[in-house]
Amino acid sequence: MQVLDEDTHGYHFHVMRRALDVIDAQGPSVSLDELASEMNMSPAHFQRVFSRWVGVSPKRYQQYLTLGHAKALLENRFTTLQTAHEAGLSGGGRLHDLFLRWEAMSPGDFARKGEGLTIYWGWFDSPFGPALVMGTDKGLCGIGFASECTEAEAMLDLQSRWPDASYIEALDRLAPWVRSAFGQTKGDVPLFMIGAPFQIKVWEALMRIPSGHVTTYSEIAEFIGHPKAVRAVGTAVGRNPISYLIPC
Known part of the structure; x- marks a missing residue:
């Protein structure tokens, strides 16, 4: 007996499209269990299928949407408290944690620009x-x-x-x-690193890496005293604006 792969008939594609519509409509308030139930799947199975089709977990996708909405609000001069409320977060602390996790800066630092x-x-x-x-x-x-x-x-x-x-x-x-920076003359090259305190800590750690050596995000996170902030370290490295002088 031939077993048909549901994906070849677009089954999971349409289920995931419905799931994305639900997330877009309900925002961060909808839970994994609620999403899975609405799609007639177990939470574990829904998470696996969603991650395979969308590329990120449902929680991370919700965080991306919330972060994007929060950025737009801050750019339109909303206060951090107003932004947290409009983005569906419980308060300014949640907004602060969201920005630190994915942008490695506070909402206030992002807003000042x-x-x-x-x-x-x-x-x-x-x-x-x-x-x-x-x-x-x-x-x-x-x-x-x-x-x-x-x-x-x-x-x-x-x-x-x-x-x-x-x-x-x-x-x-x-x-x-x-x-001096490009080795045409000898002399000091002062750097004025514009960023959040966390970002600057990461960039300073990068400058301590000896030439020819490599490291990892987790090692940098340990070095700067934030061992759990591996994702935020990666974001800060990616936003290094002086990539020739501060190694990536």
């Missing part, structure tokens, strides 16, 4: 092609490379990290630091 900062920028030649370098009066804060993207895309990537900062083109101001 470089407000009050003056960032100088310029394009320079580097060993990796055209480099967009940004810095403040205190040091370099961002480097982007245009060898595999357009200059406009590189600019957008860095500016999107601090969208409320003021930007001024100033090659002469940055040039001495840039020449």
Whole structure:
């Protein structure tokens, strides 16, 4: 007797589409047991099928949606308390934990987005092609490379990290630091790392890794005193804006 695979007939596809509709409609309040019951599955089976089709667990998918909604609210000048309420969270503490877990920064740090900062920028030649370098009066804060993207895309990537900062083109101001950074002259390269305290701890830990050595997110989490924050460490590493000077 031939056993037909339900997936070949789109069965699970349609079930997961219904599950996503339920999550979108009910937000983070709907539990795994409720979702599984509505899909006529056991919780364990539903979790396995959902993770296989969607790529993440139901809980993580709900967190992504909640985080995206919270970001949009903060960008529209909602307070953190209003944002927590509108996002369906029980309070500001839950919102704070959500941002620390997935963005490695607090909601307040996310909302400020470089407000009050003056960032100088310029394009320079580097060993990796055209480099967009940004810095403040205190040091370099961002480097982007245009060898595999357009200059406009590189600019957008860095500016999107601090969208409320003021930007001024100033090659002469940055040039001495840039020449030292790319090994063209000898000299100190001051860094002004703009980020949440947690992110800065991670970036400082990265700079302590000897050249030619490797490490893991979990080892970095242990080193900075947050052994359970492995995912947040990964996020902070990914958001390192000075990837040439701070190793990834």
